[in-house]
Amino acid sequence: xxxxxxxxxxxxxxxxxxxxxxxxxxxxxxxxxxxxxxxxxxxxxxxxxxxxxxxxxxxxxxxxxxxxxxxxxxxxxxxxxxxxxxxxxxxxxxxxxxxxxxxxxxxxxxxxxxxxxxxxxxxxxxxxxxxxxxxxxxxxxxxxxxxxxxxxxxxxxxxxxxxxxxxxxxxxxxxxxxxxxxxxxxxxxxxxxxxxxxxxxxxxxxxxxx
Numbered sequence: 001x002x003x004x005x006x007x008x009x010x011x012x013x014x015x016x017x018x019x020x021x022x023x024x025x026x027x028x029x030x031x032x033x034x035x036x037x038x039x040x041x042x043x044x045x046x047x048x049x050x051x052x053x054x055x056x057x058x059x060x061x062x063x064x065x066x067x068x069x070x071x072x073x074x075x076x077x078x079x080x081x082x083x084x085x086x087x088x089x090x091x092x093x094x095x096x097x098x099x100x101x102x103x104x105x106x107x108x109x110x111x112x113x114x115x116x117x118x119x120x121x122x123x124x125x126x127x128x129x130x131x132x133x134x135x136x137x138x139x140x141x142x143x144x145x146x147x148x149x150x151x152x153x154x155x156x157x158x159x160x161x162x163x164x165x166x167x168x169x170x171x172x173x174x175x176x177x178x179x180x181x182x183x184x185x186x187x188x189x190x191x192x193x194x195x196x197x198x199x200x201x202x203x204x205x206x207x208x209x210x
Contacts, residue, residue, distance in 0.1 A: 002062040002144055007049055009068045012042040020091070029089055033066065033073055036096035043068060050089055054080070061105050061142045063097060076103060076139055097139035104173060106132040108145045109164075109181055117150035123187035124155045129180045133161065137170040148181055157184045 012023070012030060020030045029047050034040040043066065053059050059080075065072045075094035083090050097103065109131060114120060133146060146164045153159060160178040172179075 002058050002142075004063050004065055004074075005053065006065045006067055006072070007045055007053075009043040009045050009066050011068065012044050015042055024090070029091060031092040031094060033075055033094045033096060036098065036101075038096065041068065041073070045092065047089060050080075050092060054089065058144060061107065061144070063139060063142070064094070066094065074098065076101075076105075076142075099138070099140055101139040102136055103139045103142070104134060104136055105142055106134050107143050107170075108132050110145045110147050111182070112147055112149045113151040117153050117184070119153050119155040119157060119184035120150070122155055124184045125187070126150070126182055127185055128182045130182075133164075133181070134173045135166075135170050136173060137167075141167065141169055143167055143170060150184075153184050155184055155186050159183065 009031070010028075012019070015030075023030050023044050024047070027047055028044040029050060031043050031045050031050075032040050033043065045066075053062075053064075060077050063074060063076050066075055067073075073094075074097050076097050078093045078095045080092040081090040082088065095101075095103070109128075111126065111128075114126065117124075117126075120126060135143075137143070146166070148159060148164055150159075158180050159182045160180055161172055161174075162178045164181070166172075
């Protein structure tokens with residue numbers, strides 16, 4: 001889990017497009033804190049600080065403390081908007097969290113030992129079906145990433161979620177099957193078709209759940 005960081009905020013008395021434009025002209029961005037059965041708080045944050053945190057990675061899975069009028073609010077970023085042309089952060093939504101808060105987040109998957117993977121050394125291809133896994137977990141114990149070890153993966157293997165050791169309290173949102181994270185396809189073509197077939201099977205299962 002990444003370390004908590006602090007963002008200093010100012011209260012935002014006015015809302016609306018005109019107010020938001022004025023805030024951005026001053027080098028800040030509008031944001032809101034909501035949840036925990038409390039009234040939403042409209043705030044402004046320094047654009048540079050928020051942009052730096054987003055580019056550092058893990059922004060959506062790291063609990064932050066927002067300091068407002070001498071009080072700190074523990075929050076988790078839930079969404080942010082980017083300018084479609086300039087790619088500048090325009091707005092951020094934060095969810096209040098506590099030690100008891102359960103959240104749903106997407107955790108990236110890191111693949112280990114690709115250089116020694118037997119299937120890849122034989123000319124196979126790693127086809128990633130899921131770059132991230134959606135899970136339920138405590139807000140104070142969000143993993144930075146999951147690790148999937150390829151040290152013994154052979155040609156034709158379908159690498160399932162069960163190969164990943166999940167921390168205590170972390171549960172995938174898909175609970176009815178041992179779903180695929182990646183496959184090791186045989187050389188000589190067919191890799192793309194195989195990956196697409198796995199994705200289609202996964203999507204059909206999700207559709208059936210809905």
